[in-house]
Amino acid sequence: xxxxxxxxxxxxxxxxxxxxxxxxxxxxxxxxxxxxxxxxxxxxxxxxxxxxxxxxxxxxxxxxxxxxxxxxxxxxxxxxxxxxxxxxxxxxxxxxxxxxxxxxxxxxxxxxxxxxxxxxxxxxxxxxxxxxxxxxxxxxxxxxxxxxxxxxxxxxxxxxxxxxxxxxxxxxxxxxxxxxxxxxxxxxxxxxxxxxxxxxxxxxxxxxxxxxxxxxxxxxxxxxxxxxxxxxxxxxxxxxxxxxxxxxxxxxxxxxxxxxxxxxxxxxxxxxxxxxxxxxxxxxxxxxxxxxxxxxxxxxxxxxxxxxxxxxxxxxxxxxxxxxxxxxxxxxxxxxxxxxxxxxxxxxxxxxxxxxxxxxxxxxxxxxxxxxxxxxxxxxxxxxxxxxxxxxxxxxxxxxxxxxxxxxxxxxxxxxxxxxxxxxxxxxxxxxxxxxxxxxxxxxxxxxxxxxxxxxxxxxxxxxxxxxxxxxxxxxxxxxxxxxxxxxxxxxxxxxxxxxxxxxxxxxxxxxxxxxxxxxxxxxxxxxxxxxxxxxxxxxxxxxxxxxxxxxxxxxxxxxxxxxxxxxxxxxxxxxxxxxxxxxxxxxxxxxxxxxxxxxxx
Numbered sequence: 001x002x003x004x005x006x007x008x009x010x011x012x013x014x015x016x017x018x019x020x021x022x023x024x025x026x027x028x029x030x031x032x033x034x035x036x037x038x039x040x041x042x043x044x045x046x047x048x049x050x051x052x053x054x055x056x057x058x059x060x061x062x063x064x065x066x067x068x069x070x071x072x073x074x075x076x077x078x079x080x081x082x083x084x085x086x087x088x089x090x091x092x093x094x095x096x097x098x099x100x101x102x103x104x105x106x107x108x109x110x111x112x113x114x115x116x117x118x119x120x121x122x123x124x125x126x127x128x129x130x131x132x133x134x135x136x137x138x139x140x141x142x143x144x145x146x147x148x149x150x151x152x153x154x155x156x157x158x159x160x161x162x163x164x165x166x167x168x169x170x171x172x173x174x175x176x177x178x179x180x181x182x183x184x185x186x187x188x189x190x191x192x193x194x195x196x197x198x199x200x201x202x203x204x205x206x207x208x209x210x211x212x213x214x215x216x217x218x219x220x221x222x223x224x225x226x227x228x229x230x231x232x233x234x235x236x237x238x239x240x241x242x243x244x245x246x247x248x249x250x251x252x253x254x255x256x257x258x259x260x261x262x263x264x265x266x267x268x269x270x271x272x273x274x275x276x277x278x279x280x281x282x283x284x285x286x287x288x289x290x291x292x293x294x295x296x297x298x299x300x301x302x303x304x305x306x307x308x309x310x311x312x313x314x315x316x317x318x319x320x321x322x323x324x325x326x327x328x329x330x331x332x333x334x335x336x337x338x339x340x341x342x343x344x345x346x347x348x349x350x351x352x353x354x355x356x357x358x359x360x361x362x363x364x365x366x367x368x369x370x371x372x373x374x375x376x377x378x379x380x381x382x383x384x385x386x387x388x389x390x391x392x393x394x395x396x397x398x399x400x401x402x403x404x405x406x407x408x409x410x411x412x413x414x415x416x417x418x419x420x421x422x423x424x425x426x427x428x429x430x431x432x433x434x435x436x437x438x439x440x441x442x443x444x445x446x447x448x449x450x451x452x453x454x455x456x457x458x459x460x461x462x463x464x465x466x467x468x469x470x471x472x473x474x475x476x477x478x479x480x481x482x483x484x485x486x487x488x489x490x491x492x493x494x495x496x497x498x499x500x501x502x503x504x505x506x507x508x509x510x511x512x513x514x515x516x517x518x519x520x521x522x523x524x525x526x527x528x529x530x531x532x533x534x535x536x537x538x539x540x541x542x543x544x545x546x547x548x549x550x551x552x553x554x555x556x557x558x559x560x561x562x563x564x565x566x567x568x569x570x571x572x573x574x575x576x577x578x579x580x581x582x583x584x585x586x587x588x589x590x591x592x593x594x595x596x597x598x599x600x601x602x
Contacts, residue, residue, distance in 0.1 A: 017188075017189075017190055017193060020193050020197070021193060024193070024196060024197060024200065027200050027204070028196070028200055030204075031200045031203040031204055031208070034203060034204070034207055034208030035203060035208045036208075037208055038207070038208030038209055039208075048386065048387070048390040048394075048401070049401075050378045050379075050383070050401050050402075050404065050405050051378070052378075052380070052382060052383045052386065054382075055156065055380065055382050055383065056156050056160055058153070059149070059152075059153035059154075059156040059157050059160075060156075060157060060160075062148075062149055062153050063143070063146060063149060063153070063157045066146065066147070066148035066149060067142075067145075069148070073145060077138070077141070077142050077145070080138070081134075081135070081138045084134050084138070085131070085134065085135075088127070088130055088131060088134055092123065092126070092127045092130075095123060095126075096123060111133075112412075113169060113171045113412060113416075113417075114129050114171070116178060116179050118178035118179070118182075119178065122178060125170075125176075125178050128170050128176060129170065132168070132169060132170050136165040136168075136169075139161055139164075139165055140158070140161055140162060140165060142161075143157050143158050143161035143162075144158060146158070152376070152377075152380050155374070155376050155377050156377045159374055159377045160377075162411075163408065163411060166411045166412050166415075166416060167411075167416070169412075169416065171416070171420055172416055172419060172420060172424075173424075174192065174424050177420065177424065179420075179425070180420070180424045180425060183424075183425050183426070187426070190426065191424070191425055191426030191427075192424070192426060193426070194426030194427075195422065195423040195424055195425070195426040196423070198213065198422045198423060198426070198428075199422070199423045201213075202422075206400075209400075211400065212407075212415065212418045212419070212422070213418070213422060213429055213439075214414070214418055214429055214432075214435040214438065214439060215429050215430065215431055215432045215435035215436050215439065216428055216429060216430065216431040217436055217439060219431035219436070220431070220433060220436040222268065222440075222592060222596055222597055223590075223591075223592050223597070225273070226268055226271070226272050226273065226433055226436065226437070227267075227268035227271045227272075227591070227592040227596065228271070228273075228274065229245055229271050229274075229277055229279050229280045229283065229591065230245065230246040230590075230591065231243050231244055231245035231246050231580060231590075231591035231592075232244055232246075232580035232581065232587035232588070232589070232590060232591060233293075233587065233588040233589045233590070233591065233593040233594075234290075234320065234324055234580055234581070234585040234586070234587055234588065235316070235317070235320035235323075235324075235585055235588070236588060236593075236595070237312050237316060238295065238301060238304070238312060239294060239295050239297075239301070239304060239308065239309060239312040239313060240292045240293060240294050240295060240312065240313055240316070240317075240595070241292075241293045241295075241588075241593040241594070241595045241596075242290055242291075242292060242293075242316075242317050242320050242321075243290065243291045243292075243293055243591045243592065243593060244288070244289070244290050244324055244580040244585075245279065245283050245288075245289045245290075245291070245580075245591065246283075246579060246580060247283065247286075247288065247577035247578060247579065248280075248283050248284050249283075249284070249286045249577060250576070250577055251286060251574040251575060251576060251577060252286045252287060252288050252574065252575060252576075252577050252578060253286055253287055253288070253568065253571035253572050253573070253574060253575075254327065254571070254572030254573055254574070254575045255327060255329055255330060255331055255358055255570070255571045255572040256287070256288040256289070256290060256321050256324075256325050256327055256330045256331070257282060257287040257288065257289045257290065257330065257331045257332075257333065257567075257571070258289075258290045258291070258292070258314065258317055258318075258321065258330050258331070258332045258333070259279070259282075259289065259290070259291040259292065259333050259334075259335070259338075260292050260313065260314055260317075260332065260333065260334040260335070260338040260339070260341055260342050261291070261292060261293075261294070261334075261335050261336075261338045262335055262336040262337040262338045263294040263309065263337065263338070263442065263444070264336075264337060264399070264402055264441075264442060264444060265336075265437070265438075265440075265441070265442060266293075266294075266296075266437065266440055266442060266596050267291055267292065267293050267294070267592075267596065268437060268592060268596060269335075269434070269437050269521065269525065270291070270335070270525070271291075271592070272433040272434065272437065272525070273433055275527065275529075276433075276525050276527045277527075278524075278525065278527075278560070279291060281527060281528075281560060282564075285564050285567075285568070286574065287331075287567075287571060288325060288577075288578050290317060290320075290321055290324075292313055292314070292317055292338075293592065293593050293595050293596045294313075294442070294595065295595045295598075296399075296442045296443055296595065296598040296599070296600065297396055297442075297443050297444070297445045298395070298396065298443070299394070299395030299396060300395075301395075301396075301445045302391075302395035302396060302445050302446040302447060303445070303446075303447050304445045304447055304448055305447045305448050305451050306341075306344075306448050306451045306452055306455075306456075306470070307451075307470045307471050308448070309341060309448060310341060310344060310345050310348065310470055310471070311471060313341060313345075314332065314341065314342065314345045315345065315348075318330065318356050320585060323583055323584040323585050324578075324580075324582075324583040324584065324585045325578055325583055326583065328356060329355070329356055329357070329358050330356065330357060330358065331357070331358050331359045331360075331361075331567060331570060331571060332345075332346075332357055332359070332360050332361070333360070333361040333362070333363065334360070334361070334362050334363070334365060335362075335363040335364065335365070335524070336363065336364050336365060336494070336495065336520075337365075337452075338365075339362035339363060339364070339365025339367075340365060340366070340367060340456065340462065342360060342362060342365075343360070343362065343365070343367050343462070343477060343480065343503075343507075344462060344468070344470060344475055346360055346477075346480045346482060347475040347476055347477050347479065347480050348470050348471070348473050348475060350476075350479045350480055350481070351473045351474065351475070351476065351479070352473060357482050358482065358570050358571075359482055359483050359484070359485070359567065359570040360480075360482050360483075360484045360485070361484070361485040361486075361487070361563065361567070362484065362485075362486055362487065362503065363487045363524050364487065364488060364489060364492055364494070364495040364500065364520050364523075364524055365486075365495065365500060365503070366495050366496075366499045366500050366503075367462050367463065367477065367502070367503050367506060368460065368462075368463045368499065368502035368503070368506060369456060369457055369460045369462070369463070369499070370460055370463070370499070370502075371496065371498070371499045372457070372496075372499065373409075373493065373494070373495075373496040373499065374409045374493065375405070375409070375494070378405050379453060379457060379458070381458070384450075384453055384454070384458065387449070387450070387453065388450055391446035391449060391450065392446065394446070395445070395446055396443040396444055396445050396446055396449075397443065397444045397446070397449055398441075398443055398600065399441025399442045399443055399444070399600040400441055400600065402441065402444070403438065403439070403441045406493075406494060409493045409494070410493055434521055434522075434525070438521075440599065440600075441600045442600060443600060455467070455468050456468070461475075462475065462477065463477070463502075463506060465477075465478060477506050477507055477508070478506065478507070478508045479508055480507050480508050480509060481508045481509040482509050483509050483510045483511075483512075483570065484503070484507055484509055484510070484511045484512070485511075485512050485514070485563055485566055485567070486500065486501075486503050486504065486511055486512070486513045486514065487514045487515075487516060487524065487559065487563070488500035488501065488513070488514070488515050488516070489515070489516040489517070489518055489519055489520060489522075489523030489524060490515055490516065490517055490518070490523070491517070491518055491519040491523070492519050492520045492523065493519060493520065494520045495520060497515055497545065498545040498546075501513065501545035501548065502545075504541040504548075505541070505543060511541060512537075512566060513537075513538065513541060513548065514535055514536070514537055514559050514562065514563070515535060515536040515537075515549065515552065516533060516534075516535040516536075516559050517533040517534050517535060518532075518533045526558045526559065526560070527558055527560060528557060528558040528560055528561055529558075530557070530558065531556055531557055533558075534554060534555050534556045534557060535554075535555055535557075535558075535559040535562075536549065536552035536553065536554055536555070537552060537553050537555065537562065538551055538552035538553065
């Protein structure tokens with residue numbers, strides 16, 4: 001009988017490894033200089049960051065002061081930590097002597113950082129994991145004891161304590177991660193060389209700022225394998241290109257459809273691949289679909305305001321759609337901040353006595369910004385003044401600031417998992433269309449950004465009748481009477497669903513509220529045919545979101561067909577399909593157009 005031999009990975013080529021190390025030396029030195037210069041500019045206030053270091057420091061100083069005023073509570077917390085640590089040690093000792101399973105109760109089974117079996121099967125790593133989780137839980141509970149702090153300081157203490165706890169996880173260090181140690185044995189340490197190469201490359205890409213690669217960006221190209229639904233650009237101005245998509249059915253609903261995407265990202269999140277394209281799906285349902293593709297602004301557009309985005313965005317699109325189709329009335333959909341613009345536009349049209357919108361849909365849109373979730377730790381009065389000073393000279397805010405903020409709000413998924421994969425395991429990130437789109441950030445013009453942050457974000461003006469004026473017209477959402485379809489997602493870290501729900505109370509028309517499973521993107525881009533995520537529906541709209549959820553009905557699968565049926569009832573009878581160029585607007589170029597191809601680095 002022939003005995004099977006274990007397949008051991010071939011050892012590394014020592015000469016090749018040495019050559020790569022030698023090549024890395026000058027690159028690493030240049031990268032280190034760039035990092036030092038970047039940090040020096042930040043320390044001197046010449047490099048803007050959404051992390052307000054001074055504000056965070058003040059919050060923690062206030063926190064320490066409140067703790068010192070109540071030493072009994074601190075001593076009680078320290079005693080609890082000591083008791084829990086002793087209990088964990090006793091549990092592990094029992095396991096080591098064969099008298100127990102070593103379950104200290106600190107490890108949640110849902111924590112994906114510790115899914116490798118070694119974290120449970122190996123006594124040392126199990127103890128390391130549980131000791132970390134126990135201490136992390138203690139630190140975060142201590143940070144939650146902030147009764148003497150104002151809300152802004154409390155949020156900062158809790159948020160940045162969590163950032164510290166996440167950064168200190170044993171998974172993030174080579175010597176305390178069993179998967180990394182196994183990889184080192186398999187490759188003879190070449191994975192660490194490859195990891196340093198990727199680290200240096202990301203520092204070079206960010207010019208001293210770590211710009212983590214989340215996906216293989218060479219695997220995608222806009223217009224080639226993402227944003228491929230056929231269509232034509234039929235209108236453009238300084239702020240947007242308007243795309244009319246080619247029909248895929250012989251007849252279409254008479255009333256056209258307009259998508260208003262966010263301008264802090266690019267529109268093709270709704271047109272990634274044919275299998276998960278909301279744009280293609282909508283066209284396939286028989287709608288003449290128009291989509292706004294926002295410009296990636298440079299300094300020459302610094303003066304453009306929120307009002308300009310309304311006038312040159314959806315309002316300009318309305319006139320262009322009428323020229324292209326002959327139809328005055330349309331249905332409209334807004335995504336995220338595009339939904340805020342959509343609702344503001346509806347209130348503007350209502351105040352002007354203009355009846356152009358038959359129905360409105362918003363996706364992951366907060367129009368009541370009283371509770372914006374963790375985004376609040378990045379924007380307050382002091383930080384708004386810092387932003388104002390910065391963009392006054394720059395003319396815009398770079399897209400990476402917003403991307404970094406959103407990543408920190410899901411730090412383990414969007415930062416530390418890639419640190420482990422790219423730099424410790426030495427592996428390339430997987431090609432993933434959503435993360436390619438996520439890395440394709442856009443700039444924000446100064447005047448628009450400051451107007452939005454002051455009036456919409458800080459003052460929550462859209463919620464208050466008459467508090468915001470656009471093009472001389474006071475805005476009142478309560479007078480918007482068109483039927484609305486409001487979609488939120490349960491695990492949304494950008495637009496928390498309980499903060500989206502108040503739209504049901506603020507709008508004057510009949511509202512259908514849908515709660516999708518998953519998060520800000522995955523819960524929205526959830527096509528039929530996938531049973532991965534479901535959604536909740538409810539006919540009544542009580543004042544409190546949890547009261548709505550308590551009586552909501554659960555459905556498996558995508559919410560898109562439910563929306564499709566709702567939309568079809570408001571889209572008019574069927575007419576012969578319209579091709580781009582059939583009306584008064586001649587095609588300018590093929591979809592997805594040229595505006596969307598401009599990268600933030602250009």
